[in-house]
Amino acid sequence: MGGANHLAQFILLETMVLETFSIREYHPDDFDAVTILWRIAREKAMPEFQRAKGYFFFQDRDYFQNHLLNDNRVWVVEQNGRAVAFMAMRNDFIDHLYVDPECQRQGVGKMLLDLAREKSPDHVWLYTLQINANARAFYEKNGFTAEKFGVSPAPESEPDVEYHWRNT
């Protein structure tokens, strides 16, 4: 009986440890995992928009390598050694924040926003598309306010929202 209890406790503990998410800096070995999760998260969030844009995966990878990594500092969330989310940030601006759909609504996005606020304690801002209702709910839940409605730069040219969080 005691042995069974210990086994159950061990399994519970092991599950808790295995499910832990941790944040670290991006490493070049993350490239495949992160570009794949970026693609999957976008397709899940806005399937029609992604289809209409028709970007190829090699274009995602090129953009990630030659723009996103050049312009930003990037952090990765991992679980069991697998990259499940990333955030790209420069100064007080979040350029990209994506969570693998399998790991969404488990607090991973908030972990990354908390890191952003740690790095930039007074102010953080970002853009998201107006049609991205889930992302907008996420930012608003985390204290961000929509301050400006506009259009993203060409070639995307989609209605967007500028969100700000201020440490008031």
Ligand SMILES: CC(C)(COP(=O)(O)OP(=O)(O)OC[C@H]1O[C@@H](n2cnc3c(N)ncnc32)[C@H](O)[C@@H]1OP(=O)(O)O)[C@@H](O)C(=O)NCCC(=O)NCCS
């Ligand atoms: C938006 C996103 C970053 C949120 O990350 P996350 O890890 O799921 O968020 P958290 O678990 O920290 O917070 C969950 C909260 O966000 C909002 N939210 C996230 N996903 C949602 C969904 N599918 N439907 C409704 N609300 C959602 C809700 O307020 C939710 O709170 P609740 O679960 O108590 O209702 C993630 O869903 C994602 O990567 N989406 C696709 C990519 C994207 O849109 N990125 C932002 C581009 S600017």
